[in-house]
Amino acid sequence: MATSGGVDVGAAVIDCGSFLIRGGLAGEDSPRALVPSAIGTRSGKNDVLGHSLWGLPELVDQVVDVYDPMAGLQAIPKWDVMKKVVDHVLSKHLMVSSKETPLILVEPSYMWGVNGRAAAAELVFEGMGLKSFFIARGPVMAAFSAGRSTSLVVDVGHQGAFATAVFEGYALEKSKQTSVLGGRALSDYTYQVANEKAGQNGIRARYELPSMSGATTEKESKAEGSNGVVDSTAAVSKDTAGSEEKEKPKDGSQDVEMEVKEEAVPAAPPGEVSKVKPTTVEAPPPAPGAVVPKEGVAKTFSLDSKKAFYRMQIVHDLKQSALSIREIIETPDPEANGGGPAQTATAAAVVAGSKVKREPRPTVYTLPDGTELDMGQEICERIPESLFDPRLLSDSKIPGIESARSLHRLAYEAASACDIDVRRELFGGLVLSGGCSLFPGVAERFQREVAAITPQMFKLRMVSPSLRQDRASAPWVGGSILGSLGTFQQMWMSKQEYDEHGAMGINRKCP
Structure with a gap:
């Protein structure tokens, strides 16, 4: 059994959403970590991920591209990039060792398919050195969160809307129905309308404004040591460290991992509007200049990817603040x-x-x-x-x-x-x-x-x-429930089984 902060813990549960990655420990009521699935790249420096991508000025100014490892309605994640996010959540948010902690990955409702699941198994056993692993189907976990093993699950997430029948703990793939209308599509349309209403300048991200750009290079250089790691505490100036606006956790990066103190300041509940800035970051739908690849291909937004990403932060906050279904009370x-x-x-x-x-x-x-x-x-x-x-x-x-x-x-x-x-x-x-x-x-x-x-x-x-x-967190909650059951402990795929049956064995172990 792994330890976190000197305390024995069970399995780690990570919900691989295309908008947010949720992470926590089995048996907990809600995820500890909510981080964007996107990754920012810097010229000649380490990647920016986690909460730093949400607006730490001295890092945002240096971001060149924003990479979305899970784009397209039926996309299989680009696992070498997803490994960075998973490593980051385990080590910096859950503070557990990936080599010692069993891991449950919650598969999104659009489902990765047999090859995608095999790639995930190869990633965790070969790339991360895990000893025990399980892939849980998102619709099944959403049903579990409601205390049901048989249910009709409709998931309206970032990638789109998906309806799946779950029967006695199994997702019936033949029943799956999909629609493009999800968070990404609604953000795209909201941007289209809002940008026209905003006048000549349109919607501009905070870093695009003269007063917001040119953040403190000197401050960032002090926070960044000789090994390129950004210290999360040194990166915050003394005069702003205690303010609500700068109270979001600050990340640093060394190859794939960032220094994060998220537990000191709990994230705003999913779906609630942040008073400071958007509580979540949507990997942007097409915006002016954004390069959109073919369906099902993980994409890198080139040139204007940064502009699109940060403008869509504003659009997401607008959606949370203003949009609603009209209320109807029936007679x-x-x-x-x-x-x-x-x-x-x-x-x-x-x-x-x-x-x-x-x-x-x-x-x-x-x-x-x-x-x-x-x-x-x-x-x-x-x-x-x-x-x-x-x-x-x-x-x-x-x-x-x-x-x-x-x-x-x-x-x-x-x-x-x-x-x-x-x-x-x-x-x-x-x-x-x-x-x-x-x-x-x-x-x-x-x-x-x-x-x-x-x-x-x-x-x-x-x-x-x-x-x-x-x-919003239903699939993760279901995974937390599953991982805490005593009867589940026989269902893990072990490293020994992986060595014997290969990566494709995960499809038999996790049907």
């Missing part, structure tokens, strides 16, 4: 299920009801240069509403928007791909997860829309975590 109707809609645990979610006026979210957002950007209520509702009606974004430049499907349609078609005897259990355990499920009103609207297209013979029940931040 119960005893005749509601007679015409076809499925029964639901909450009768109010079945029939069309009236709009209810609620305190609107602010639609005016202040850009870093001081420009007040008025998005307008119609736009702020239209963008998240597109999750239920993709036609609302028909004027966008989002690739694949023409064939995009709504969340409720994905769920229904995933269930319909299964035997009819299984469907009853699936509809009785709907799980909604992912960052885009955190828009106010999405969960309630999802249940209502699924009910409207599902035959009345089925009874719907939402079993998603009630707390918004738990929905």
Whole structure:
């Protein structure tokens, strides 16, 4: 058993999201680490990753490119780059030795396939020297987080939306339904609209502003020793070290690892808006000058990758601040299920009801240069509403928007791909997860829309975590639960088994 801070710990659990990497120890309620999956490169210096990429000025000024190791709807990660992030999370956030700590990697809902899983096994056993390893399917873990082994899981993450049937602890791949509409697509459209509304200058990242650029090279040189490691404490000036704005953990880099003190300042809950700067960083969708490779290929944004990345930080914060689904409270109707809609645990979610006026979210957002950007209520509702009606974004430049499907349609078609005897259990355990499920009103609207297209013979029940931040971390939470079970300890793939059966053996060990 490995140790962390002198205390014995069990397995490490890392959720390989395409927007955030979540890491923690099995048995814990929530992840300790939330870091961007992107990596910044510096000319002639070590890579920048972790919280430093989120805005430590003296490092941001030096970033040349921002690399996204997981791009495309069905992309297999570029594992040599992902190794850097995994190493960083284990050593700097969880403070455990990779060689001594069993590792559970949570596979995203879009699934890596047999070759991708084999590549992951080769990475951890050959590249990191692990002794025990397991790959957990994201949809299965999301179901586990809700206490279910059979469930219909709809994950609305950064890469897109995915609906998968989970039956008795197994993800039924034949049921998987996908749509391009996820965090990346909504950010792309939000940028398109906001950039036009921002006027002649458009949206400019903080480092692009004259007052924000040219950060303290001298300060950074003092923090950086002869070996090129940026000391996380020396990199913070005394006059700002105690302020809220500079309280984010500061990272340093030596090849792949950064000095981080994240546990001293907990990250803002997923989905909650930071008062200082965006709590999360979206690997950017296409922005002016960004080079976009073919689908399924890990991409490096060249030339303007840095500009695109940091501009999209602002867009993500705008999304969290202003966008929401309109609130609808349904009027119960005893005749509601007679015409076809499925029964639901909450009768109010079945029939069309009236709009209810609620305190609107602010639609005016202040850009870093001081420009007040008025998005307008119609736009702020239209963008998240597109999750239920993709036609609302028909004027966008989002690739694949023409064939995009709504969340409720994905769920229904995933269930319909299964035997009819299984469907009853699936509809009785709907799980909604992912960052885009955190828009106010999405969960309630999802249940209502699924009910409207599902035959009345089925009874719907939402079993998603009630707390918004738990929905965002549902796959990680499920992995934490799995790793803490005594019965799970026989399921690890050991280094000995890897040597005997090769990397492809992981597909038999982790079906």
